[in-house]
Amino acid sequence: MDAAMYKALSGAVAQMRHLEVTSQDLANVNTSGYKRQRLAFSEVLATRLPANDRPGGWVAIGDQRTQLEQGAVGGTGNPLDLAIEGDGFFVIQTNRGERYTRNGGFTLKADGTLITPTGDAVLGEGGPVQITGQKVEVASDGSVRSDLGELGRIRIVRFIEPRQVVKEGANLFVTTPPNVQAAGDNVRIVQGSLEQSNMSPIDGMISLITINRQFESYQRAMSLMDSATERMIADAAR
């Protein structure tokens, strides 16, 4: 009886975690370059028991993946807004090391360095991108030019194993250096556009409803087991 109760509890706890992850996605439904997360649940076996007598049915979070699929690209008309189409990331230099982002809403420092809204430099093929002159143009391959000529090329990388990537907040991703390689030729940069969050409110709505109902089912199961026990005790005492 106890095991059944705890199995239902493990399911309820997993749904609470699911809600936490979903509400994070929903809070960022308008955050440029945000990538939603997906949870997979897995059954946990009581592995300490003999192999032919293992009751299953405990639920745990088996896997959390950042869904790197493309978000919609929306035009803003701002020359320093860059969107990436395809499997690629901008490289950001922070004082903690290199970080990666899909949010290309950049701005400039007074000395012309291309930076994120939090002030970290955007890296090009040879260090931070410096912008001088007027009429900045970024080509689809990332090369930057102004009326003063070529200014360098923005570095775009991809992850070899996307699952080894951790979110850091501030739209930044972090991973170990060997997991990074130059992006392929099919990656395009679109100037004057931003990639929107890939979280869809409709998916979020459906998740919220299922989470709520599943949590309720687990509660029902626990209540039922409780009343069964109650009756059993009452019958035995009679």
Add this chain to the structure above:
Amino acid sequence: MRALWTAATGMQAQQLTLDVVANNLANVQTGGFKRSRVDFQDLVYETLQAPGAASAQGQEIPSGFQVGHGSRAVATQRLFIKGDLQQTGNALDLAIEGEGFFQIQQPNGDLAYTRAGAFKKDSQGRMVTSDGFLLDPEITIPQNALNITVGVDGIVSVTVAGQTQPQQIGTLQLANFINPAGLLSQGRNLFIPTQASGDATTGTPGQDAFGTLLQGFVEGSNVNVVEEMIGLITSQRAYEINSRAIRTADDMMQTANNLVRV
């Protein structure tokens, strides 16, 4: 329940978007106005399980588990996209076609910058903004001037009564910044430079990267009502869905409370 607070940050972020959209819409008819937008970022994550951690001898967990704390507004950015040019026929209405700002002298002597070129004359014939702030360099229009011509290169000339030859009375200069988005709005259509915008570089209209002047036109607001409406709808819906997340968290807590029968 972390979900409650996470969803609350989402609602706050959307409220801020609404404030900015409302300000944009309020200025849909303000000459030289530049619309703003809010940039968001996700908040820090709590890593409950790091990817690559060992689950057993020689076994690595392929992906970790992270729970975030919501979103926050990190900056409001002003978008210096050109507004539509509107013909007025007024000789002192000037629009900049291309990059650049008019330089305005504030009463405290500091320079401010604007794209709103609807100038007037003060009692001494000097060109001023609607608030009476002087245009820099100062241009004084003689009392007996019959008509005023401003060339594309900023040369101001007038024809005075009794003369046939126009006479040159001054040249307008434009200023520009490496990063106009870093300018600070001061109200009254004026911007002041900051660390982020860099210092102003001045020059003659039409030269280098400076725009040319167009007399008898003003630059309208660059607010696009349709675009703002879409912003309004998306932020309202995002607000709604975040409030649903809060309600779901609340329902779940109620369900949990119902476990104990009293």
